[in-house]
Amino acid sequence: MSRLGRYAWPSVIILLVVTGFFIDFMRFGGQFRDLTPLPATLCRNVALPGSAEDLQLDRGRGLAYLSVLDRRGLVEGLPVTGQLMQLDLNNTAMPVTNAALSLPANFRPHGMSLYRMGDGAQRLFVISHPPEAPHTIEVLEQRSNGIFQPVETILNELLVSPNAIVGVGPRQFYAANDKGDGGLLTRLRQLLFREGFSTIVYFDGEQMRIVASGLKSASGMAMSPDGLTLYVAETFGRRIAIFDRNSSSGNLRLREYLEIDGAPDNLQVDPEGALWIAAHPKLLDLVRHFADREHPAPTRIIRYRTRPDAPLVDDRVEIRDMFLDLGQSVSAGSVGTPFGGQLLIGSITEPKVLTCRLPDNVRPENTGVAP
Secondary structure: OOHHHHHHHHHHHHHHHHHHHHHHHHHHOOOOOOOOOEOOEEEEEEEOOOEEEEEEEEOOOOEEEEEEEOHHHHHOOOOOOOEEEEEEOOOOOOOEEEOEOOOOOOOOEEEEEEEEOOOOOEEEEEEEOOOOOOOEEEEEEEOOOOOEEEEEEEOOOOOOOEEEEEEOOOOOEEEEEOOOOOHHHHHHHHHHOOOOOEEEEEEOOOOEEEEEEEEOOEEEEEEOOOOOEEEEEEHHHOEEEEEEEOOOOOOEEEEEEEEOOOEEEEEEEOOOOOEEEEEEOOHHHHHHHHHOOOOOOOEEEEEEEEOOOOOOHHHOEEEEEEEEEOOOOOOOEEEEEEEOOEEEEEEOOOOEEEEEEOOOOOOHHHHOOOO
16 A cells, blocks of 8 residues: 555544544434424514514413523624513504613523412523623512512522523522533534533522433423422433422433424423424524524424323324424424414524414413414
8 A cells, every 4th residue: 555545544534533523413403304394374473672582481371581692692702681571462453561770781582481489470591691600590570560670599509501490489490401511522412412511400599409410402391280209301312301209309200202303392281281493404504594594494383282081092092283393484393382262483593573373273271372
């Protein structure tokens, strides 16, 4: 073998390995899948000053609280500040107004959770990522005029990369760290090798501790209506981790995984207990969309529900697409939830909430919405 050949072979091997990783990532990310859009009807856009990556429904008042931030501007390095807004679902015009006053400086909201206390008062738990400062959990309480005001800021060294949160008490919550704390190398291993570095932490009102680990990019969480089941979206696992929750200790025990055709993001649970999953069908398109706003990123909204009383075993678990769009109506959809026969969808990047009519055969009693 010539000297040139001896030097060329290692380069060829490295090229083949890199190509193999790239093809595997594209396969895992859904790039080779053909998607058939699910037609949506009576859709409308509600304009926002930034994108609503997450939202929480106050079903009793008919309001949607929105985590609003110019996230595209954030990616581009602009000095952006976010806000909490509310969408009035009782009004056909769907007006959007501020939901909170006196927010902290450099407030950059992410995941959020609405918690109703025993006396009927409500609190919002909101993850914030201030620039050049530790991640915080902002706790806000709703006043008699309906506006939320900050009551506490919670910091802890275990909040290394918080993405999602679920409030379970006046000061108690679970938070999901999506990237772990190992720096760039850990993030690359999580992305390329789909290793699990994410953790779930529990704050009991006094102390914070890790209650689950080894998750693959935990990006969304939701609690069952009875408070005994915690759902966690593993974006790079393309699955939902379902945990049994001990309501006294806060401990979690993994029950099972639910495989998803897509990379799940934020989760919502309706009053009937059905889980609504926002998923990214094609991860590479999502990455390209961040760099080029003209490149569409598909959005999928899935409903998962169990029907233990169904006569046929095959009918006792139902996984159904409620919305599937190639990016023409909304790109990078990150949250979807039903209300009043409508489906509300928020996006990572688009400055709007999209509302569409739910399919006719999805009755209000099956979606936990007002008729």
